[in-house]
Amino acid sequence: MSQNEELNKPSHKSWRPYFFQGMLALMLVAGGLYAGWYFYQDPETAQRQPRTDRGILVEVEAFTNQSHPIVLSSTGQVVASRSQTIRSEVSGRVTWVSEHFYPGARLKRGDIIARISQEDYAIRVSNAKIALRQREVALVLEEARGKAAKAELEMLKQTMNGVALSDDEMALVRRGPQLQDAIAGVELARNSLKQAQLDLDRSVIRCPYDVFVETVTVSTGDYIGGNTTIGTVTAMDVFWVEVSILPALAGWIGASPDKFAQSKAEVSYDIGGSRVTRPARILSLLGRVEPLGRMVQIVLAVDDPFGPPVDSPLLLGTFVHVQLTSPQKIEAIRLPRAYVREGNQVYVSDAENRLRIRTLTTPFRTDDYVYVTGGLSDGERVITTLISSPVDGRLVRIRGEEAPRGGGGGPPDGAGRGRGGAPDGAGGRGGAPDGEGRGRGGASGETSGRGGPSERGGGRGGGRN
Numbered sequence: 052m053s054q055n056e057e058l059n060k061p062s063h064k065s066w067r068p069y070f071f072q073g074m075l076a077l078m079l080v081a082g083g084l085y086a087g088w089y090f091y092q093d094p095e096t097a098q099r100q101p102r103t104d105r106g107i108l109v110e111v112e113a114f115t116n117q118s119h120p121i122v123l124s125s126t127g128q129v130v131a132s133r134s135q136t137i138r139s140e141v142s143g144r145v146t147w148v149s150e151h152f153y154p155g156a157r158l159k160r161g162d163i164i165a166r167i168s169q170e171d172y173a174i175r176v177s178n179a180k181i182a183l184r185q186r187e188v189a190l191v192l193e194e195a196r197g198k199a200a201k202a203e204l205e206m207l208k209q210t211m212n213g214v215a216l217s218d219d220e221m222a223l224v225r226r227g228p229q230l231q232d233a234i235a236g237v238e239l240a241r242n243s244l245k246q247a248q249l250d251l252d253r254s255v256i257r258c259p260y261d262v263f264v265e266t267v268t269v270s271t272g273d274y275i276g277g278n279t280t281i282g283t284v285t286a287m288d289v290f291w292v293e294v295s296i297l298p299a300l301a302g303w304i305g306a307s308p309d310k311f312a313q314s315k316a317e318v319s320y321d322i323g324g325s326r327v328t329r330p331a332r333i334l335s336l337l338g339r340v341e342p343l344g345r346m347v348q349i350v351l352a353v354d355d356p357f358g359p360p361v362d363s364p365l366l367l368g369t370f371v372h373v374q375l376t377s378p379q380k381i382e383a384i385r386l387p388r389a390y391v392r393e394g395n396q397v398y399v400s401d402a403e404n405r406l407r408i409r410t411l412t413t414p415f416r417t418d419d420y421v422y423v424t425g426g427l428s429d430g431e432r433v434i435t436t437l438i439s440s441p442v443d444g445r446l447v448r449i450r451g452e453e454a455p456r457g458g459g460g461g462p463p464d465g466a467g468r469g470r471g472g473a474p475d476g477a478g479g480r481g482g483a484p485d486g487e488g489r490g491r492g493g494a495s496g497e498t499s500g501r502g503g504p505s506e507r508g509g510g511r512g513g514g515r516n
Contacts, residue, residue, distance in 0.1 A: 106446035111400050111432040114384045121303045121377035124417060127294035127318070127351065129369045133286035134265075140253040142276040143167040145269055156264045157287060157357070164256045165269060165281060172251040179247040183240035186233070193233040197226045256281055263287045263357075290356040290365060292318055292331065294373050295346035303377040303415070304349065306336045313378035316351050318371040327363040329353055333375070349375075381415055383422035390433055391421055398434040398441055399427070406434065406445045 147166040151158060158164070204224050222228065262284035269281045296304075304314055311333040319328040330353075337348040351373065356365035365371075391397055391411065399407045412425030427433070434447070 104446055106404065106448040107406075107436075107438065108450055109400070109434050109436040109438070109447045110450045112390075112435050113430050113432050114386055114427070116382060116384050116429040118380050118382055119385055119422060120380055121415060122417065123296060123300055123303060123375040123377070125294050125296050125373045125375070127292040127371055127373050129353075129356075129365060129367050129371060130291050130293055131285045131367055132289045132291045132352070133260075134283065135259060135262075135285075136283050137164065137256065137259075137281040139167065139256065139275050139277060139279045139281060141167060141172070141250050142279075143169075143171065143254060143274070145271055145273045145275060148269065148271050152264060152267060152282065154264055154266060158258045158262050158264065158284070160258055160260045162258045164258060166256070167254040167275070169251060169254045172247065172254055175247040176244065176251050179240065179244035183237070183244050186236040186240040190230075190233040190237050193226065193230050197230050200224055200226045258284070261287050285367070287357055288355065290353045290367065291334065292351040292353060292371060292373065293337075294349045294351060294375075295341050295344065296349060296375075298340070298345070298347050300415075301336070301347040301349075303379060304333065304336075304375055305378075310378065311335075315376040317374050318351065318353060318365070319374075320365065320369050320371040322363045322366075322369075325363065327360065327365075329356070329365060331373075381422055381424075383415070383424045384427055384429065385420050386411075386423050386427070386433065388416070388419060388421055390435055392441075397423075397427060398438065400432045400434055400447050400449065404447050404449065406438075406441060406443065406447050408441060408443045 144167065145165055146168050149162070149164050151162070152164050204221075265283045265285055267282040269275065269279075275281075304310065314333050316331040316333055317328055318331050319326055321327075331351040332354075334350045334352045337350060339348070340346060341348055353365060386397070391413075395411050395413065397409050397411055399409055401407050409426045411421065411423050411427060413421040413423055415422040432449075
């Protein structure tokens with residue numbers, strides 16, 4: 052056979068793929084027609100029930116009006132109550148520095164920090180004592196001269212034939228001015244001795260009160276003059292905490308010492324992996340507001356910051372959490388902040404299970420709660436479920452309340468007939484939760500569908516929950 056004959060020969064295999072594709076399409080069409088006929092021949096499925104609004108499923112919680120303490124929460128920073136720069140009062144060479152005088156060391160009142168060379172000052176004390184003895188001897192001699200002059204004056208009176216002397220003349224004759232000079236010399240010598248003794252004592256530098264050391268700026272061998280810095284120390288008997296609060300909340304604490312004494316305060320902080328709480332007391336209300344936030348500033352005092360627990364001391368510069376308890380109480384409904392919606396509103400369910408939107412009056416708030424004095428009545432049911440599009444007057448269903456019972460077989464809370472309708476469906480087939488279709492499956496619904504293990508119905512075959 053030639054090549055041209057082979058090309059012109061008809062093909063017998065090209066029609067087969069089209070045949071099978073056509074048969075498959077016919078089968079699909081036939082199956083769809085049969086399924087439509089099967090479902091719509093049932094009168095129960097052919098008739099749809101009108102949709103009824105059963106409401107939004109919500110959860111509610113009732114709150115009552117009670118008396119609550121006012122607790123203010125804030126933060127603060129620990130600062131020193133007294134901090135002092137220790138300076139030398141005399142000059143000289145440092146001969147000794149205490150081994151306990153280093154940053155962080157804790158010293159008691161009167162502990163010796165350092166010594167300055169004392170030889171010069173000891174000599175001055177000795178010289179002052181000698182000068183004092185000399186002045187005392189001079190005073191004794193002058194007193195003796197005064198007595199002798201007085202005796203001579205008595206003898207002269209017998210020969211003066213009644214001539215009287217003035218008071219000034221009598222004082223000069225009796226050596227009164229010389230006696231006063233001798234007495235003043237003794238006082239001056241005593242003061243010089245006191246000054247020399249003070250300088251000698253000041254060559255020993257001591258702690259002014261119970262302190263912990265912050266800085267040290269001197270060492271043995273240094274020559275220092277008067278008013279030279281030795282180091283800085285801070286009192287450790289009490290620390291202060293500066294706290295900032297909103298001006299609107301300052302009225303709950305007050306501004307008088309009597310109110311401060313009635314209020315309670317405590318500070319807490321984290322150290323060593325644990326939370327430590329220490330009692331505090333309100334010391335004062337500062338006479339200025341914070342420059343940036345315009346907050347009211349309160350000063351607390353924390354006694355014995357290095358006391359028990361000694362392993363968790365309160366350190367300077369620590370940021371602490373502060374709780375201030377006011378002596379006043381508030382009559383209000385305490386509502387969690389999570390239940391308050393935008394615009395200071397709350398959703399409630401009335402006696403007819405209708406959603407109502409209320410605007411609250413909240414004179415006091417905390418991070419977790421709001422205290423309501425208006426807009427919400429005692430015992431009202433607050434809707435705790437988050438609703439995306441709230442409408443005043445909309446019907447709601449309360450979770451946990453018994454729902455009406457209907458025919459058998461539908462899905463939970465279902466009210467229709469269908470074989471599996473979607474939530475809030477109005478006649479779908481199948482009824483899912485809250486579906487209103489009349490279905491063949493499902494449990495504990497209000498349906499009249501087919502089947503259903505737990506409710507009445509005329510259905511055929513048990514449905515599944």
